[in-house]
Amino acid sequence: MSCEKCGLLKNVVFLAAIADDMPEVNLKKLAGMLNLSISTVSRALKDHPDVSDETKRKVKELSTVLEYEPNTFAIHLKTNISKEIGVIVPTISNDFYQAFIGSLEQEARVNGYSLIILQSGDDPEIELENLKRCKQNRMAGVFVSITSKTKEISKFLKLANEHIPVIFFDKVPAFEACNKVCVADEDAARIAAEALIARKKKNILAIFGNLQLSITQKRLKAFNETFHKYESDACIDAHYCSSTDEAFELMMGRLTASPAPDVVFCMSDDILIGVMRAIQTLGLRPPSDIGILAISEGFIPTFYYPQVTYVETSGAKLARLAFSRMLACLAGSTYAQELKLPSVMVEGGSL
Amino acid sequence: MSCEKCGLLKNVVFLAAIADDMPEVNLKKLAGMLNLSISTVSRALKDHPDVSDETKRKVKELSTVLEYEPNTFAIHLKTNISKEIGVIVPTISNDFYQAFIGSLEQEARVNGYSLIILQSGDDPEIELENLKRCKQNRMAGVFVSITSKTKEISKFLKLANEHIPVIFFDKVPAFEACNKVCVADEDAARIAAEALIARKKKNILAIFGNLQLSITQKRLKAFNETFHKYESDACIDAHYCSSTDEAFELMMGRLTASPAPDVVFCMSDDILIGVMRAIQTLGLRPPSDIGILAISEGFIPTFYYPQVTYVETSGAKLARLAFSRMLACLAGSTYAQELKLPSVMVEGGSL
DNA sequence: ATGAAAGCGCTAACAA
């Protein structure tokens, strides 16, 4: 294909013309055309000081013309590291995870990493399958938000021992020493409770999520303790809903009972949606008919008028925190660490 | 490490105990311990008929105990194919893409593929960077929803020529012969228009998206043509909003003007959110005060009471259609094909 | 400044 008598330029023009049909351009091919060894070409391409400028110039010119791109498979095999990070979540169809993943992807990209999304469907078995994939594909690291039923996290910890950092976020295991990054659940509930106390709400309907989840337990505990601490005489009617629909049904029942609550606290966006649906169904107008306070990602509260007052749990911010921790782990930080993202209150007009 | 005089069992027990510390288990190691050649071990593991049952048994037992897992990097290098599929979208923070990606991930997983998520931020330059990554990482295939500013799709087509199927979805390029999968935009707008005509709405406020987008143009055209076709005498007040906030402002202005519209048509979820915020702000109650009809993914309409009537554009369904097309391409289907997902009307109580 | 060669872990054609 290359003519011995021709100079470089002629070759280049010729080759550029047929570049589209070239099945694979690799170091060997470049080396052959330039009458250089593979190692010299390799070095030239990465600006190794041993290579002469003239050689570098030639090599780079040809590689550009032929649109050489290194074979990442080979690099992976050789170096045994990849630039991919696994993200295992119950589902991405959730405002919080969406914000988290969207933000995480941006962080990853600017740092040269790609994100592999794996959904467990809240099924521990699929979660383990996904983890296995992360291991088999030798991901650089893994982010995990565990399912509500995950009991065993030894497999996760084992990965971490094999030099693949595992960082739990949001839904994290309870007791183990591992890397965790989550919103300050207790804090958010405490701030919410303090807001209710400050506004002298006395008849509070508090709707929490599935009581099996540690996030629910934490928020419930902090919520109650805050009322206790301030020696509030408010009456708290606490309930637990696992879905938007459950929250809707509960709310419909409570709003037509007496005494009607003067405020409702929603632990999550899912619950808020159900609650607001009930409030609209009955034609109530916050805050005069009833006050509303939620813990939320911040997107849903803007759908309503007045906009719902909420304590923010930002997925986007959490992602940045999580990724910085991942970078530290990738750089060699081995000890487990638990990071908390502080909560802030965002005033709407519903309280 | 292995004792010549020991039987297999003893070895196994010993090795299991230290398995956690074993840096890497590979074919060579297994072969060495069993006094077999690497190729025999490789064949045994994949049930090659040439290998004796007894050998297979031994090999599998040891590989299980040592938790052998093939090195995917090596397999990739050898076979030159990966099981990863790139997904390039402007942003995942959007109900439609979220539904699409969530569903696509499920399809991918059951077919043994993983999804790499890449966001362009609606920036054509980042979009190209992302495409390059897909190429460099030799993805099995790529799904793309182009940015609103993407003019050049030759790079995409080039990938497709290099045996990496590229399937455009939702936001697809206008004229070129390429693989496209999208919702029947004209259909959805036509169905919406027919519904308005059937209900004899006369004073219609129609809010469309950014007029630069082909999706807006298509929907606008079909919408108008349908009214024309039925020789409707309805008055259509058409507007274009690029964001939720714009839709809110527009709606606030229109609702206080006279004559007030008897129905509002929203081309997308973004617009619907702004419109509903205005309706709630003014305390209007659909459908008596004003009718509402949207084109929507189907999630947002359930937030309100009565639930909003909408023409569905299902991201989840589109994902299944798109993935089946991808499988066909991966199996060798080369010719370009344009697939449309039919729209259906979902009755709420807002019209 | 450049080249030769080993080797990453696996597959598969060929040999025995």
Next chain:
DNA sequence: TTGTTAGCGCTTTCAT
């Protein structure tokens, strides 16, 4: 039935 060997494309050490 099992073993030997070449090779995927790259990096890197050790010559020259």
